[in-house]
Amino acid sequence: xxxxxxxxxxxxxxxxxxxxxxxxxxxxxxxxxxxxxxxxxxxxxxxxxxxxxxxxxxxxxxxxxxxxxxxxxxxxxxxxxxxxxxxxxxxxxxxxxxxxxxxxxxxxxxxxx
Amino acid sequence: xxxxxxxxxxxxxxxxxxxxxxxxxxxxxxxxxxxxxxxxxxxxxxxxxxxxxxxxxxxxxxxxxxxxxxxxxxxxxxxxxxxxxxxxxxxxxxxxxxxxxxxxxxxxxxxxxx
Numbered sequence: 001x002x003x004x005x006x007x008x009x010x011x012x013x014x015x016x017x018x019x020x021x022x023x024x025x026x027x028x029x030x031x032x033x034x035x036x037x038x039x040x041x042x043x044x045x046x047x048x049x050x051x052x053x054x055x056x057x058x059x060x061x062x063x064x065x066x067x068x069x070x071x072x073x074x075x076x077x078x079x080x081x082x083x084x085x086x087x088x089x090x091x092x093x094x095x096x097x098x099x100x101x102x103x104x105x106x107x108x109x110x111x112x113x
Numbered sequence: 114x115x116x117x118x119x120x121x122x123x124x125x126x127x128x129x130x131x132x133x134x135x136x137x138x139x140x141x142x143x144x145x146x147x148x149x150x151x152x153x154x155x156x157x158x159x160x161x162x163x164x165x166x167x168x169x170x171x172x173x174x175x176x177x178x179x180x181x182x183x184x185x186x187x188x189x190x191x192x193x194x195x196x197x198x199x200x201x202x203x204x205x206x207x208x209x210x211x212x213x214x215x216x217x218x219x220x221x222x223x224x225x226x227x
Contacts, residue, residue, distance in 0.1 A: 008153055043117075043203050043218030044156065089155050100171060101216065103148075103155030 008087060010108040019077040021107050023090030026071070030092035033066060034101065035075045039086045047075070047088075077109075085111050114139050117219035119204050125225045126194045134189040134222050136204030144207050145187035146171075146216065147179060149200040156203060162187055194226045 013019045025033065031052050036044035050057040050064045050073075057064050063076040073090050090104040117138045126132055136145065143164050148156040148171075158171030162181040176198060178190045187206075191198060201223050205216040 041220070043205070043221055044216075045218070046215040049215075091155070100158055100161065102172075103157070105153065105155050 008106050008108045010110055012110045012112055013080050014112050015080060015082060017080055019075075019080045019084065019109060021075045021077075021088050021109065023073040023075075023104050023107075024071055025073055025090065025092050025104070027092055027094060027102070028068070028071065030094045030102075032093045033064070033073050034091040034093065035062075035064060035073075036089045036091060036103075037084075037086045038089065038106075044089060080109075080111055082111050082113075085109060116140065117204055117206055117217050119202075119219040119222050121222060122220070123223050125227065126191075127227050128195060130194050131190070131192050132194065132224075133191075134202055134204075134224075136187045136189070136206075136219060137185055138187075138204075138206040138217070139185065140206065140208075140217065141184070142206035142208050142217070143184075145181065146205045147177070147187065147189045148203045148205065149173065149198075150203060150221075151200050159189065159202075194224075196226045198224065199226045200224060 032049050034049040035047040037047050038044045048059045048064050050066050055066050061078045065074045087106045087108050089106045091101045093101045120135045146161040147159040150156045157173050159177050160179040162168045165184040168179045180188045201221045203221050204219040207216045
């Protein structure tokens, strides 16, 4: 299948522990921030998004935190499972820029049994 | 529903050859996008379309052309392939309303230009 990336930063986590993936973004005028998951050989899959006027949003086993002061975004995955192994991308979208999504470079999450 | 499909899955070209990548979606989405993904990098937007008959340039449009003659199809063309266009190409689609930010991606096309 299609490889995602050979030289991505990697986060190794014990199965059952919580994972925290971090991302720095560039555009302070972005309207939404998004996390995508990409498994080997597949296209990216939407996980969760957060509006720029929020600082926290929770989904099923995932939480996204937004710190606009330092332009930092994080994705927390609770009770990490083997199926969480993937590359995770943060992305930002600005409606004033024709709603184009700008992707970050990605972090590979590796689960230890 | 098949979602977003892409053809072909793999292709090898020689420098200077041309080809067209086809993206099809059966979700009646208005917006469609073409991205490329290089090793160690995130996706970069090549071209996009906000409706049938419309196209617009993205972040890295040079060397590519697109057409959206039918709502369900978005074609990406390379007129004269170069080794720098070796990459994995992803198509995506979504609608401007509802879960606006949720783009649905195809499985990708791996293109190698020799």
